Amino acid sequence: MKGPNEKRKIVCVLYDDPVEGYPPKYARDSIPTLAAYPDGQLMPSPSGIDFSPGDLLGCVSGELGLRSFLEERGHKFVVMSDKDGADSAFEKELVDADVVISQPFWPAYLTSERIAKAPELKMAITAGIGSDHVDLQAAIDKNITVCEVTFCNSISVSEHTVMMILALVRDYIPQYDWVIKGGWNIADAVARSYDVEGMSIGILGAGRIGFAVLKRMKPFDVELHYTDRHRLPAEVEKEFELTFHEDVESLVQACDIVSIHCPLHPETEHLFDQKLISRMKRGSYIVNTARGKICDRDAVAKALETGHLAGYAGDVWFPQPPPRDHPWRRMPHHAMTPHTSGTSLTAQARYAAGVREILECWFDGKPIRDEYLIVQGGKLAGAGAHSYSEGDATGGSDEAVQFKTKDQ
Numbered sequence: 001m002k003g004p005n006e007k008r009k010i011v012c013v014l015y016d017d018p019v020e021g022y023p024p025k026y027a028r029d030s031i032p033t034l035a036a037y038p039d040g041q042l043m044p045s046p047s048g049i050d051f052s053p054g055d056l057l058g059c060v061s062g063e064l065g066l067r068s069f070l071e072e073r074g075h076k077f078v079v080m081s082d083k084d085g086a087d088s089a090f091e092k093e094l095v096d097a098d099v100v101i102s103q104p105f106w107p108a109y110l111t112s113e114r115i116a117k118a119p120e121l122k123m124a125i126t127a128g129i130g131s132d133h134v135d136l137q138a139a140i141d142k143n144i145t146v147c148e149v150t151f152c153n154s155i156s157v158s159e160h161t162v163m164m165i166l167a168l169v170r171d172y173i174p175q176y177d178w179v180i181k182g183g184w185n186i187a188d189a190v191a192r193s194y195d196v197e198g199m200s201i202g203i204l205g206a207g208r209i210g211f212a213v214l215k216r217m218k219p220f221d222v223e224l225h226y227t228d229r230h231r232l233p234a235e236v237e238k239e240f241e242l243t244f245h246e247d248v249e250s251l252v253q254a255c256d257i258v259s260i261h262c263p264l265h266p267e268t269e270h271l272f273d274q275k276l277i278s279r280m281k282r283g284s285y286i287v288n289t290a291r292g293k294i295c296d297r298d299a300v301a302k303a304l305e306t307g308h309l310a311g312y313a314g315d316v317w318f319p320q321p322p323p324r325d326h327p328w329r330r331m332p333h334h335a336m337t338p339h340t341s342g343t344s345l346t347a348q349a350r351y352a353a354g355v356r357e358i359l360e361c362w363f364d365g366k367p368i369r370d371e372y373l374i375v376q377g378g379k380l381a382g383a384g385a386h387s388y389s390e391g392d393a394t395g396g397s398d399e400a401v402q403f404k405t406k407d408q
Contacts, residue, residue, distance in 0.1 A: 002120075008098035009076040009120070010359075012066070013090055013108035014127075016081045017059045030054055031346045037151045038212070041371065044149065044353035046360055053349035058103060064127060064352040066101075066359075073363065083108045084319075085401040091117075099123045099362075101355060105339040107133035107320055109397035115142055125358055127351045128153055128342050131374045132264040132291055135392045136384070139375045146375040147368060149354030150383050151208055153342035157289050157315075158212035160341030161259055164287045164313035165217070167335050169196050169257070171311075192310070192333070197221050202255030204248055205262030205290065206232055207387070213259055214240055227251045228262075230386070249279060257285045264291035266391035274299040283310040289341050292318035293393060301327040304334065315341040319400035 002008065031054040036042055051057055051065030058064070060081050070077040078097075082089040083106070090108050094100065098120050102108035110124055115138045124134050126148035139146050167173060175189040201217055203210045203226040211232070214224055218240055226232070227245040237244060245251040248271065252258050258280065262268050272286065272295040280286075286309060288295055297318070303309040313335035317328065320339060328336055354372070361368045373382030380388055 002098065007074045007076065008363075009078065009093075009096055010066075010070055010099040010101065011090065011093045011097040012064065012077065012079045012101040013083045013106065014058055014060050014062065014064070014079060014081060014103060015106035017061050018056075022061055023056060026054060026345070028054065031349060037208075038155070039151075039208070041151055044152070044350055044357045046353055046356040049353055049356065051349075051352060054345050055348075056345065057348040057352045058105070058127070058343050062348075062352075064101070064355055066352070066356060069356060070359075081106065083400075084398070084404065088401075094118045094121070096120055099125065099359070101125045101127055102133060103127045103343070103351075104130045104133065105320070105343050107397075109319070109394050109400070110134040110139075111394045111397065112138035112392065115139070115144065123147065123362060125355055126374075127355050128347075129157075130263065130291065131384070131388075132293075132393045133397070134374075135394050136265070136375055136380070136388060137390055137392045140378055140380070140390060143378045144375065145362075145368075145373070146384070147358050147372045148374055148383070149351045149358070150369075150371045152350040152354050153344070153347035154208040155212055156344050156347040157209050157341045158216060160315060160337075161209070161213050161261075161287055161289050162216050164289070164315070164335055164337075165201070165257055165259065165285075166196060168285050168287065168311040168313045169194050169199070173335055196257075199223070199256040200225060200254055202226065202245075202251045202258045204228075204251065204258060204260045206230075207261065209289070210259070210261035213261065214242065225251055225255055249276065252276060252280045252284075255284065256281060257287065259287040260290045260294055262290055262294065263387045264293050264393050265389045266393060267389050268294050269393050270294070270296045272296060272299070274302070277303050277308065280309070282308055285309065285311045285313070288312070288314040288316055290316060292316040292320070292322075293396075297327055301331040304331045309333075311335065315339050319397045321400060321403040323399055323402035325402075 050068045056062050078093050080089040112135045123145045131148050171193040178185050178189050200223040206226045206228040225243045311333045315337045370382040374384030
């Protein structure tokens with residue numbers, strides 16, 4: 001066990017730099033400065049930052065703005081994007097790491113096998129929200145602290161969700177494609193385009209992201225439904241005219257659009273399978289900005305091919321990155337993105353600052369905010385105790401190594 005003043009090794013896994021190089025100039029000169037999140041929770045509050053908010057921080061060269069801070073304290077900081085497979089840089093650097101930092105968008109899967117190879121590992125930090133890429137049961141068993149920067153990109157994801165709902169129902173992407181192809185084929189472009197107005201929208205998981213989607217969809221004059229194991233207060237339901245459902249089966253049968261916002265854990269893994277999808281209305285839509293593994297990938301693809309689902313928009317896949325032959329890349333009527341919803345330049349400034357705050361607390365022996373904690377002291381803690389269940393949802397993540405194969 002290392003003492004408080006001993007030097008640590010921090011391994012950080014981030015997505016690759018831009019293919020065309022780091023931006024010489026950004027589209028905007030600044031981003032808005034916010035004092036608090038919508039519920040009053042304070043923004044990340046490290047002692048300082050070594051980056052300009054609005055810069056590209058989530059890729060390898062961005063380093064979350066942490067290098068100066070860590071090296072000035074004498075710690076070793078290793079950053080890479082190569083994370084999958086036994087011969088990956090992450091696998092090699094992990095063996096003597098004290099801390100692992102990873103993002104949901106390019107997750108370094110901390111399976112029980114990998115945790116067993118890392119006897120010095122004491123902390124896993126998610127630069128963002130959602131720590132299902134860590135085997136939480138193994139972290140509990142090995143007394144590893146797991147943290148994430150709660151609320152840092154919740155509004156970012158909710159905005160992306162609203163965009164996807166509108167893009168799916170209005171069938172925006174094919175219309176854009178006609179412009180790119182030089183056409184003016186209006187009949188083709190609108191053959192699958194509808195109004196959102198009057199539709200029933202169901203939210204699975206009315207936490208920070210799900211509730212933010214409900215608030216943003218209300219002005220569209222839709223019917224709002226939700227289910228959550230933590231029911232919202234009666235006055236909130238009345239204010240936003242929400243219909244509560246006791247279970248997801250009831251929700252999906254009542255709605256035209258279902259948007260998924262619950263965490264991935266053993267209870268939600270493959271929740272949207274063929275049986276549940278078959279209970280949805282013919283011609284309904286699924287939007288999933290939570291976790292790809294909540295949906296059965298083959299069941300989704302088949303439902304789109306048969307026409308039972310009119311569309312599927314997802315920002316999340318399993319594993320990440322998905323193999324090049326993943327069926328969601330080629331299924332019809334989809335609006336997939338490569339898990340970008342929570343890593344806008346605006347969100348990056350918040351989750352980078354939050355990671356530094358967590359590290360400062362850990363190095364200095366100060367309590368980490370309760371809302372940042374997922375696992376601590378051998379049990380689910382803080383936000384983790386509210387949102388997760390014990391167990392492991394990382395099984396199958398080894399398939400991510402197939403993304404490296406160029407001829408798939």
